[in-house]
Amino acid sequence: MLADVWGYLTDGSHWSGSTGIAAFLVQQLLLTVTAMVIAMVVGLPLAMYAGHRHRFGFLAVNVSNVGRAVPVFAVLLVLSLGPVGSEEFGPYGRAGLATLISLVLFALPPLITNTYVGITEVDNDIVEASRGMGMGERKVFTSVELPLAMSVIMTGVRLALVQVWATATIAALVAGPGLGRIITRGFANHRTYEVVAGAVLVAVVALLLEGLAVLAERYADPMRRAQRSDRRGRRTTLREEPLPEAVV
Amino acid sequence: MSAQAAEVAKCYLDNSWICGRYWSDYRPELTDATVQHLWITVVSVLVGLVAAVPLALLARRNPTVESLVVGGTTIIYTIPSLALFSLLLPFTGLSPTTVIIGLALYSLTILVRNVLAGLRAVPDEVVEAARGMGYSRVRLLTRVELPLALPIIMAGLRVAAVSTVALATIGAIVSYGGLGNLLLQAVGNQFKAQIFAASLLCILLAIALDLVLVGAQRLLTPWTRHAR
Numbered sequence: 001m002l003a004d005v006w007g008y009l010t011d012g013s014h015w016s017g018s019t020g021i022a023a024f025l026v027q028q029l030l031l032t033v034t035a036m037v038i039a040m041v042v043g044l045p046l047a048m049y050a051g052h053r054h055r056f057g058f059l060a061v062n063v064s065n066v067g068r069a070v071p072v073f074a075v076l077l078v079l080s081l082g083p084v085g086s087e088e089f090g091p092y093g094r095a096g097l098a099t100l101i102s103l104v105l106f107a108l109p110p111l112i113t114n115t116y117v118g119i120t121e122v123d124n125d126i127v128e129a130s131r132g133m134g135m136g137e138r139k140v141f142t143s144v145e146l147p148l149a150m151s152v153i154m155t156g157v158r159l160a161l162v163q164v165w166a167t168a169t170i171a172a173l174v175a176g177p178g179l180g181r182i183i184t185r186g187f188a189n190h191r192t193y194e195v196v197a198g199a200v201l202v203a204v205v206a207l208l209l210e211g212l213a214v215l216a217e218r219y220a221d222p223m224r225r226a227q228r229s230d231r232r233g234r235r236t237t238l239r240e241e242p243l244p245e246a247v248v
Numbered sequence: 249m250s251a252q253a254a255e256v257a258k259c260y261l262d263n264s265w266i267c268g269r270y271w272s273d274y275r276p277e278l279t280d281a282t283v284q285h286l287w288i289t290v291v292s293v294l295v296g297l298v299a300a301v302p303l304a305l306l307a308r309r310n311p312t313v314e315s316l317v318v319g320g321t322t323i324i325y326t327i328p329s330l331a332l333f334s335l336l337l338p339f340t341g342l343s344p345t346t347v348i349i350g351l352a353l354y355s356l357t358i359l360v361r362n363v364l365a366g367l368r369a370v371p372d373e374v375v376e377a378a379r380g381m382g383y384s385r386v387r388l389l390t391r392v393e394l395p396l397a398l399p400i401i402m403a404g405l406r407v408a409a410v411s412t413v414a415l416a417t418i419g420a421i422v423s424y425g426g427l428g429n430l431l432l433q434a435v436g437n438q439f440k441a442q443i444f445a446a447s448l449l450c451i452l453l454a455i456a457l458d459l460v461l462v463g464a465q466r467l468l469t470p471w472t473r474h475a476r
Binding site: 001065068069070071072073074077078081162165166169170172173174175180183184186187192195196198199200202203206207210 | 325328332335411414420421440444446450
């Protein structure tokens with residue numbers, strides 16, 4: 001069994017061609033990156049504004065609860081049969097547009113909730129003190145709230161990335177693009193080694209993306225050094241707080 | 249009679265999303281799928297809970313165990329469900345066990361963190377007072393710590409239950425996805441009424457389970473209500 005999986009993955013002919021591993025991998029990575037960029041461009045400013053003004057909290061927090069309850073499979077299926085159609089979409093492959101929209105929809109909840117919570121959880125005394133020091137609203141946001149909230153926001157980005165990768169895998173169930181196609185192809189042809197090989201690829205890339213996101217999280221966090229000198233401080237509790245989002 | 253027949257034909261022929269006749273014609277299929285969905289969800293979350301409590305108790309005493317448990321479950325959580333079910337396929341085959349193990353592992357990730365957080369939130373003074381009153385370790389755990397940790401544990405249980413309902417649909421890949429089986433069928437025949445019905449039931453099931461858990465929490469922790 002293991003030998004079959006290894007054989008499948010190391011056979012160059014399985015990597016080439018329009019339905020080869022390489023093509024599916026490129027499709028799925030492209031989808032993931034595009035969806036993350038769109039979701040961040042749309043979601044982050046909205047959530048940052050809401051967090052800064054301490055408004056729309058109910059919406060910002062509950063969007064995650066709704067996101068968890070809605071099955072990804074159903075959304076992909078409804079969108080692919082709906083107005084966004086199921087034809088090819090450039091380099092994104094079969095049902096690419098429906099998949100892309102679903103990915104953006106499922107990336108938004110963790111981004112919005114974490115950004116909102118991160119900014120509103122910044123100690124109000126600090127914010128008031130900066131206003132007292134004569135900082136304008138823009139300065140308060142960019143120099144105080146944003147740096148202090150950065151680690152929580154980056155956790156949201158990481159959760160969204162994991163979510164998007166998982167959702168993109170499921171696109172294969174509705175004949176969409178991506179590596180999931182290797183899994184569904186294996187099931188259709190009763191080739192368990194192909195199913196497992198596809199699953200191994202999906203899982204390995206998921207772990208690599210998670211690892212990269214953790215590194216980015218550390219790199220982007222301006223509080224990292226301060227945290228090291230003050231391990232028992234507030235930052236430590238904040239970091240433990242965010243729970244994993246819905247898996248798909 | 250003929251007017252009704254024409255209406256039926258229209259609803260199916262147009263392949264409408266909302267088709268009242270579908271709900272009555274396919275009632276047995278919808279019921280079976282919902283029942284399967286529910287039992288797979290409940291069993292998975294319960295297995296996750298049963299595994300989470302002892303793991304959290306071990307992790308609480310030992311930081312090495314804690315980083316192993318939290319790190320290990322985070323890794324599992326990162327693996328997409330379609331891949332996780334597929335990785336279990338060689339061991340458990342096309343059976344409900346494949347789906348239940350996968351879903352239980354995801355629930356475990358959420359629950360072990362919440363059980364840990366809940367136990368840590370118990371005030372030290374309360375634990376000290378109970379010790380001073382001569383409570384044994386087992387009694388301390390069952391009578392003081394777990395009840396006080398219950399609100400946070402229940403919050404985790406709600407998250408686990410709701411996301412497990414949504415995730416269970418992916419079990420369709422091994423033919424045990426409850427309402428997901430109806431969705432997968434509809435991929436082939438593009439039967440919109442079936443997609444709509446299965447999706448709606450899935451969301452309603454998640455809401456219903458959440459409400460049941462909220463009710464259970466109110467019954468189990470009456471003191472949190474008085475505190476408000």
